[in-house]
Amino acid sequence: MIRKLTSREMSSISSALRCVLDKVEAATEKRKKTGDELSSLPTRLVAVSKTKPPSSIVEAYRNGQRHFGENYVNEIAKKAIDPEILSECKDIHWHFIGHLQKNKTGSLVSCPNLYMVETVDSNKIAETLNKQWETRKKAGKLKVMIQINTSMEENKSGCKEEDMVNLVKNILENCPDLEFIGLMTIGSFDHDLSKGPNPDFLKLLKCRERLCEELKLDKKNVEISMGMSADFEHAIELGSTNVRVGSTIFGARKPKAPNKSDGNPTPSGEVKDSSGSGNKMTDSKTDILQENATGVIELNKGLSHMSMAT
Ligand SMILES: Cc1ncc(COP(=O)(O)O)c(C=O)c1O
Numbered sequence: 307m308i309r310k311l312t313s314r315e316m317s318s319i320s321s322a323l324r325c326v327l328d329k330v331e332a333a334t335e336k337r338k339k340t341g342d343e344l345s346s347l348p349t350r351l352v353a354v355s356k357t358k359p360p361s362s363i364v365e366a367y368r369n370g371q372r373h374f375g376e377n378y379v380n381e382i383a384k385k386a387i388d389p390e391i392l393s394e395c396k397d398i399h400w401h402f403i404g405h406l407q408k409n410k411t412g413s414l415v416s417c418p419n420l421y422m423v424e425t426v427d428s429n430k431i432a433e434t435l436n437k438q439w440e441t442r443k444k445a446g447k448l449k450v451m452i453q454i455n456t457s458m459e460e461n462k463s464g465c466k467e468e469d470m471v472n473l474v475k476n477i478l479e480n481c482p483d484l485e486f487i488g489l490m491t492i493g494s495f496d497h498d499l500s501k502g503p504n505p506d507f508l509k510l511l512k513c514r515e516r517l518c519e520e521l522k523l524d525k526k527n528v529e530i531s532m533g534m535s536a537d538f539e540h541a542i543e544l545g546s547t548n549v550r551v552g553s554t555i556f557g558a559r560k561p562k563a564p565n566k567s568d569g570n571p572t573p574s575g576e577v578k579d580s581s582g583s584g585n586k587m588t589d590s591k592t593d594i595l596q597e598n599a600t601g602v603i604e605l606n607k608g609l610s611h612m613s614m615a616t
Contacts, residue, residue, distance in 0.1 A: 311361045319362060320369045322555045326538075327351060330549065333542035344525055347547050352401050354534075354552030356381065357559045360388045366555065367395040373421070375550050377404030379414050386417035403490075403550055405463040408434050415439050415448070422449040424490045424531055424548075427465040429476050436481035447485035450477065451531055451548075454513055456506040457494040464491065470513055471520050478521070488529025488548070489513055499540055507532050507544050 311319075334349045354375040355363050363374055363385065376382035379402075385391055386400060399421035402414055406425055414420065415438045426432050432450065439448040452473055455464030465473055470489070477486045493506025510532055518525045531548035533541025538549040553559060 309359055309361060311359075311365060315362070316365050319365045319556060322557075323353070323366055323369050323371055326551055326555055329539050330542060333539040337543050337545070344545060347526065349542050349546065350548045352403070352531075352548060352550045353555050354403065354550050355385070355556060356404075356552060358556045360385060360390045362556050363398075364390055364394045367398060372397055373399045373401060375401040375403040375424075375552070377402075379404070379406070379410040382420075383413045383417055386419060392418070401550075406431055411435050411438055415442055420448070422451065422487060424451040424550075425453040425463060426450045426473075426477075427453045427455075427463055429473060432473065432477050432481055432484060436477075436483045440483040447483055449485050449487045451488045451490040451529065452477075452486075453490045453492075454510060456491045456509040456513075459494065462492060467509070467513055471517055474517060475521060486528075488531060489517070490531035490548075492534075493532065495536075497537075499537065503544055504537060504540065507541055507546070511545055 330349050330351050337345045339345075350373055351371070352373045352375040353363075353366050353371050354377075355366070356375070356377045366374070376385065382400060382402060391398065398419050400417060400419050401421060402423045403425055406414065406423065406427075408430060411431065411434045414423070415435065423435060426435065435448060435450065452470060453464040454467055454470055455462045456467070458466075474486055477484050489510055491506055491510045493504055493510075497504045497506070510530060514525060514528050514530060517523060518528060529547045530545055531550065532544075532546045533539075533549035533551075535551050535554040538546070538551050541549055
């Protein structure tokens with residue numbers, strides 16, 4: 307049964323979204339003042355709707371949001387064909403931002419309105435996506451980002467920095483149905499911003515420098531996806547062009563009940579089986595952070611009509 311949102315829930319999503327958009331715009335403007343060639347790029351807001359019901363997505367969509375992010379293949383596959391979303395959100399752009407396993411790529415590429423996979427981290431995944439996207443004869447190329455494990459934490463997904471150049475080279479040379487869009491990181495969660503810029507974010511920017519130098523790419527064409535509820539303004543100021551914000555828009559996520567069959571995390575965040583899953587450790591950590599993040603929502607800021615990347 308579809309759960310209807312209460313009017314309080316609807317107004318809190320729309321106010322929180324306005325507030326986040328205002329902050330995204332302000333941080334983008336601040337970045338522009340630094341005046342380097344990359345600072346004037348627009349910033350895209352991806353609303354992370356993981357674990358949230360279709361009615362919350364529709365509410366954000368009605369308030370102008372078009373890009374939504376999901377972590378689990380099973381969940382995005384279900385939401386992408388949800389009748390309410392299909393009828394109300396015709397121009398929705400889905401981003402997949404969770405850890406992707408080879409046996410789930412087929413379900414993922416079948417999702418209507420899949421726009422981007424932000425978490426390609428191996429040649430095997432890139433090549434499988436390429437083949438499946440080709441055989442499904444979708445219009446245009448599938449946009450992909452390479453996820454880099456900048457914090458080198460074992461429980462985080464993403465390729466090693468030293469494997470990045472070869473992976474991008476392989477996509478550019480051997481995956482004609484994929485379009486390389488940029489680099490993504492999650493980074494460590496406990497960085498204290500009073501101690502200076504997030505080192506994971508700085509590392510991702512360095513990765514772009516190196517990539518562009520080695521493969522002769524234009525930096526303006528390599529997006530940077532970093533920043534979540536706790537640090538998206540900081541990430542934008544440093545150069546992020548794609549921020550993924552969930553709990554500040556939709557409210558704290560409830561820890562999921564253990565479910566061995568759907569690849570979703572146990573309450574500890576550990577992924578139990580080999581089906582579609584989230585970004586390993588991300589879930590428990592971000593869900594704790596979210597408890598704090600909801601307190602940060604400021605209400606009733608004017609809706610900003612900023613130009614967002616599409
Ligand atoms: C990869 C990724 N990005 C962004 C988010 C959103 O995090 P938050 O709810 O803290 O904004 C999540 C949440 O799990 C995530 O896994």
